[in-house]
Amino acid sequence: MRQTARFTAAVMVVALVGAPAQSFAKRLDSDQISGRPLSSCDPSHTVAPDISAFSGELSASNGVLWSRRATSQHAMASTTKLMTCLIALERCDLDETVTISSRASSVPYALGLQTGERMTVRQLLELALIASSNDAAMALAEHVGGSIPGFADIMNERAAQLGMKATHYVNPHGLDAPGHYTSAQDLATLAKTVMKLPEFRRIIRLRSVTVPAYKEQPARTVKSTNALLRSYRGIIGGKTGFTDDAKYALVSFAERDGITLTAVILGAPSSETRFKTAARLLDWGFKHLRVQAVASPTQTVGTVPVSANPGWSVPARFSQVTTLPVFDLDGPVSSEASLASAVSIPVFEGEPLGTVRLMQGDRTLATATAVAAIDLASAEETVGAVPISDYIDRTVVARASESSAAVQEFDPAVPVERTITLDPQVNAPVAVGAPLGKIVYTQEDRIICTVPAVAATRVEAPGTLARFGIWIARGLRGLVGAPRIAAPQVAGS
Structure with missing residues (x-):
């Protein structure tokens, strides 16, 4: 949601001064790395990221890497539009035509769509996600739900399906309202869900979007509200947000070297801090989470006795190279083999002999197949x-x-x-x-x-x-x- 002239410098100063000082602390004892609070000193504060925001979460395919107040409720501003667009993408044809209503065109902080203007669902999705258009979000909501309350019901139903227990919606755009809130954890869940949709992934990569001409209003180009699209290496896209209650919010997706990260920031003190904080958090994630080869066919994992002659055994190895994202702060990767009690002659190289759990601590990263490392036609039985x-x-x-x-x-x-x-x-x-x-x-x-x-x-x-x-x-x-x-x-x- 874009800041307008209505948000004066004086109002901003009051808002920021009035915020709890701890909200924007760079590191808190309650911050967590892989579910472990920094107060445990393992890992210590020295390895934690400097984050200036009320709450947030950094996650990848293998889980949550870092979090702060991840389940605390907070105003969400225009990150609301992630749910609005998810529902529209799931329920609409992209080429459906939507007529802008007077209610949609008169919503505060609108992009300037006019009553009676006709646009496709695809165009409205682009405007809502890239230009953070409140009027586009309203139009989509009315088109899908028939009314704003009706659409809010759909939003809350979908949130419940996703397990978003700390989230409640009352509007499709994110303007501050009683009962309109989310959490960093819920927002990350929503973000990763909508990220699975190809059209969403296409749209959030756009650096600008064109508002078509209508009547006397000429066509115009609006840049993305996401500054990281123009500055961060590996950025895929995301969604920004701002209101008085929410402060500055940002959901970001980035990919480097086969690692995809989802970063959520809620309650940053300024727009610049929001983007710098997100970039810092993503950099920290890419530093500590890297794709590694954790299993190789050259590695022996144990031996299996031959049933015809227990004095003989067959060496077992990994069946193939296994590469996984490994978070180095979770410690070394270990393996635990579960092999057959015995094997019958003959044995061919590559014959399955069991499985191997690849673990960090008590957490299983993957399960690999163990196979015979050699042909064995005889055990001198x-x-x-x-x-x-x-x-x-x-x-x-x-x-x-x-x-x-x-x-x-x-x-x-x-x-x-x-x-x-x-x-x-x-x-x-x-x-x-x-x-x-x-x-x-x-x-x-x-x-x-x-x-x-x-x-x-x-x-x-x-x-x-x-x-x-x-x-x-x-x-x-x-x-x-x-x-x-x-x-x-x-x-x-």
């Missing part, structure tokens, strides 16, 4: 036993060979079939690692990997006398129909 032809009842244990075989990616939710094929018998001597067969893993008839089966121990050939004894024993067994060689064994059969 026992797969059976092969009879030794030189003996009657002796076998050699067969195990999966230590293998670097690649494992094809498969669906962990679908069963994997294991087929073990071992030689019917083997001749002594048998060396450790001697081939005894193979292990094939398949899923829905697709081969995932093949692993050799090998001898787990060495078996020497029998001596001459032993062979003679074995020959006699076999003959006798043959007479009674007993087996003359050990039976093969296959795991799982």
